[in-house]
Amino acid sequence: MANPKYKEALDRYERHLTEISTQEMVLNMGPQHPSTHGVLRLQLITDGEIVKEVVPHLGYLHRCFDKHAESLNYGKTIPFTDRLDYLASMNNSHAFVMGVERMLGLDSKIPKRIEYIRVLVCELNRIASHLIAIGTYGIDIGATTPFLWCFRDREHIMNMLEWASGSRMLYNYIWVGGLFYDLPVGFEARCAEFINYFKPKLIELDEILTQNQIFISRTANIGVLPADVAINYGVSGPMLRASGIKWDLRRIDGYSVYPEIDFEIPVGKGAMGSIGDCWDRYKVRVDEVHESVRIVEQCLERLQKDFKRTADFDPRALVPKKVNLKAQDYYVRAENPKGELGFYFVTKEKSDIPLRVKSRGPSFNNLSVISELGKGVLIADLIAILGSIDIVLGEVDR
Numbered sequence: 001m002a003n004p005k006y007k008e009a010l011d012r013y014e015r016h017l018t019e020i021s022t023q024e025m026v027l028n029m030g031p032q033h034p035s036t037h038g039v040l041r042l043q044l045i046t047d048g049e050i051v052k053e054v055v056p057h058l059g060y061l062h063r064c065f066d067k068h069a070e071s072l073n074y075g076k077t078i079p080f081t082d083r084l085d086y087l088a089s090m091n092n093s094h095a096f097v098m099g100v101e102r103m104l105g106l107d108s109k110i111p112k113r114i115e116y117i118r119v120l121v122c123e124l125n126r127i128a129s130h131l132i133a134i135g136t137y138g139i140d141i142g143a144t145t146p147f148l149w150c151f152r153d154r155e156h157i158m159n160m161l162e163w164a165s166g167s168r169m170l171y172n173y174i175w176v177g178g179l180f181y182d183l184p185v186g187f188e189a190r191c192a193e194f195i196n197y198f199k200p201k202l203i204e205l206d207e208i209l210t211q212n213q214i215f216i217s218r219t220a221n222i223g224v225l226p227a228d229v230a231i232n233y234g235v236s237g238p239m240l241r242a243s244g245i246k247w248d249l250r251r252i253d254g255y256s257v258y259p260e261i262d263f264e265i266p267v268g269k270g271a272m273g274s275i276g277d278c279w280d281r282y283k284v285r286v287d288e289v290h291e292s293v294r295i296v297e298q299c300l301e302r303l304q305k306d307f308k309r310t311a312d313f314d315p316r317a318l319v320p321k322k323v324n325l326k327a328q329d330y331y332v333r334a335e336n337p338k339g340e341l342g343f344y345f346v347t348k349e350k351s352d353i354p355l356r357v358k359s360r361g362p363s364f365n366n367l368s369v370i371s372e373l374g375k376g377v378l379i380a381d382l383i384a385i386l387g388s389i390d391i392v393l394g395e396v397d398r
Helices: 004-021 065-071 074-079 089-104 112-141 144-165 189-208 213-219 227-234 238-242 279-307 362-368 378-388 391-397
Strands: 024-029 041-047 050-056 329-336 339-344 356-360
Touching: 041 378, 050 378, 065 074, 065 356, 074 089, 074 339, 089 112, 089 329, 089 339, 112 144, 112 189, 112 213, 112 279, 112 378, 144 189, 189 279, 213 279, 213 378, 227 238, 238 279, 238 339, 339 362, 356 362, 362 378, 362 391
Parallel strands: none
Antiparallel strands: 024 041, 041 050, 329 339, 339 356
């Protein structure tokens, strides 16, 4: 016969296990965590391995961009735009500069060579940004080789942009009314060599992840973002297009010389799972790299045939010494690698310092949807969801 005291103790222990199994636990993921892609703190309310709620906490990298813009003139603000999405500095400055040029009425006077150079460097930066997104996403899931391949090929792009601007990451290359400098002699030929080298590498990168069964099982049908939810949260860029919505500001707004260039807009099709899942978000970025390669090739062709460098070409000819604007409100937007980057200007009469500049970063809106996507998933799947969003904290916190 069992000892009654032993049986009573066993019953108490079993009741205690039952109570523990139904208790919620609060876990902090970050702000120092290898899977948070920066100083982001995710507060998780979990029930065992299941995430019941996700609360993102921001502000660890706040850099006061808006306040800087209110204290400096328009030209001096451009280096600070580089530090928003610091993986796509060319795209940031392009959006900011377009807004100032439109307020000045300079946008129709910019020479075509300058416009094609801007698009060329922006698309090279888009490729570099997506390589970071794809490589780090692979290592989040457990694939080390794509991460190394992506950084290897991104290094070639960084070397070229450094050759053009003098900086490896924060370029200050696109100026109001022009460029810091014309492309170096031989840049177009070297860029064409890179494209010829990169095309087969991109196919290899695509194959090692896209059809990998382990990668598919970790991403297909995980973190499905319906189109209506994406719209309500203000999601943009590859995240929005992965949900099946064909929205790309390069086509919708047709800014710069994008209307003259032939390229497709990839969207999610649910090929491996559901439309708008993690796999679709990854695949849209891979397809966008292919399209950016096409755009770079067309820019190189036009720069070498139709808009060649000349001895008297001055990329700073239209750069104003002082930007004096009338009092007005103006909003400009552009398609950055992560989505819609917008700048809202409130200018002062006859002043080269704006009254207010509000930055609308795509990473902030895209990250906000994680509270919706993270409900009821495993902790391991939450890592896959966060990686598929592709955030940069410099743009989230601003």
